[in-house]
Amino acid sequence: MKRRLVFCVLVCVIVFLLLTAGTAQTSQRVIIDTDPGIDDAMAILLALNSPELKVEALTVVPGNVDARQGLENALKIVSLAGRCALPVAGGAQHPLNQKLITAQFWHGKNGLAGVELPASKCNADSRFGPDLIIELVHQYPHEITLIPVGPLTNIALAVSKDPSIVPLVNTIVIMGGSMTGGNVNGAAEANIYNDPEAAAIVFNAGWMVTMIGSDVGERTLMTRKHLTELQALHGPESDVVAKLAEFYVTRSEKSGYQGAAMYDPLAVAAVIDPNLVTLKDMHVDVETKGEFTRGETVANRMGSDEKNVLHGDHYEIEGVIELKPNARVCLASNANGFLQLFIQRMRGSPQPLARAISKMAKP
Numbered sequence: 545m546k547r548r549l550v551f552c553v554l555v556c557v558i559v560f561l562l563l564t565a566g567t568a569q570t571s572q573r574v575i576i577d578t579d580p581g582i583d584d585a586m587a588i589l590l591a592l593n594s595p596e597l598k599v600e601a602l603t604v605v606p607g608n609v610d611a612r613q614g615l616e617n618a619l620k621i622v623s624l625a626g627r628c629a630l631p632v633a634g635g636a637q638h639p640l641n642q643k644l645i646t647a648q649f650w651h652g653k654n655g656l657a658g659v660e661l662p663a664s665k666c667n668a669d670s671r672f673g674p675d676l677i678i679e680l681v682h683q684y685p686h687e688i689t690l691i692p693v694g695p696l697t698n699i700a701l702a703v704s705k706d707p708s709i710v711p712l713v714n715t716i717v718i719m720g721g722s723m724t725g726g727n728v729n730g731a732a733e734a735n736i737y738n739d740p741e742a743a744a745i746v747f748n749a750g751w752m753v754t755m756i757g758s759d760v761g762e763r764t765l766m767t768r769k770h771l772t773e774l775q776a777l778h779g780p781e782s783d784v785v786a787k788l789a790e791f792y793v794t795r796s797e798k799s800g801y802q803g804a805a806m807y808d809p810l811a812v813a814a815v816i817d818p819n820l821v822t823l824k825d826m827h828v829d830v831e832t833k834g835e836f837t838r839g840e841t842v843a844n845r846m847g848s849d850e851k852n853v854l855h856g857d858h859y860e861i862e863g864v865i866e867l868k869p870n871a872r873v874c875l876a877s878n879a880n881g882f883l884q885l886f887i888q889r890m891r892g893s894p895q896p897l898a899r900a901i902s903k904m905a906k907p
């Protein structure tokens with residue numbers, strides 16, 4: 545009887561060790577490139593509270609706020625999470641080819657809903673953000689997933705400086721672009737609009753860009769019901785997230801929305817659990833010129849362009865030119881599933897979702 549008990553205990557220990565080893569192995573290394581930003585802050589805290597992810601660095605890009613404020617905000621968020629060992633590096637100071645457009649209108653005067661977080665106990669990493677991305681991709685070949693949730697300036701600088709990182713990145717999942725109209729104007733989504741030349745570089749770099757666009761973010765809403773759930777959690781991080789969310793939901797309601805679009809957190813969640821999003825391979829071009837469409841992500845649903853050939857004084861369609869997909873475009877999300885995951889992770893002590901991790905891996 546005693547032997548059987550010892551045997552059972554041994555089996556249990558082995559199973560536990562195997563399970564925990566499996567969890568550790570399936571954690572994806574990620575770098576979040578961010579312009580914090582209310583939804584950036586939520587995305588960062590979601591990532592830091594998700595055992596499926598191992599955040600290797602935050603790199604900061606100007607967008608919602610300028611580069612200095614963005615770095616300060618990123619450091620405060622990391623400090624709030626008690627994660628000072630995580631490298632947080634500044635990067636570009638402005639978009640590649642235009643002036644910066646900041647978004648305090650949506651994010652509050654400091655980019656974080658006017659919520660004054662305690663001064664950060666963490667220090668900025670001295671490395672230049674794009675260089676840190678290059679360094680980490682070489683350090684962990686085929687393991688890093690890039691999650692840019694701001695304008696694509698830093699990523700464009702990294703791949704321009706060292707194109708050899710492109711095949712060494714596991715995958716890249718951006719919050720940006722849209723299939724069906726923009727959130728800045730009729731055509732463009734804000735992250736792409738803020739640096740269209742950088743976005744064009746990133747979409748044409750030779751990798752498959754998973755595009756979590758604003759059109760899907762706008763159907764993935766945090767409502768007052770979710771806000772009430774967050775407010776009931778009473779943790780140090782969830783209290784801050786609830787304050788951010790209150791501002792964000794109120795601001796969105798004033799603009800006629802039913803709730804706050806969870807743009808950046810949805811991109812992080814798509815890496816945590818790819819089952820939360822529906823993707824379709826397409827070719828996407830970034831419009832860098834159009835009078836009304838600069839910054840639009842032009843997604844080709846058919847996978848081909850007509851081939852028009854000059855015949856005398858006119859052109860004739862002689863067939864189609866097949867286009868190679870360069871993007872996995874998000875068409876839909878499981879909004880309820882996402883919000884449940886988000887609120888669960890803000891509760892702390894999360895259990896990993898072991899089931900879906902590998903699906904976001906490069907094919």
Ligand SMILES: [Ca+2]
Nearest residue numbers: 581584693694
């Ligand atoms: Ca952002």
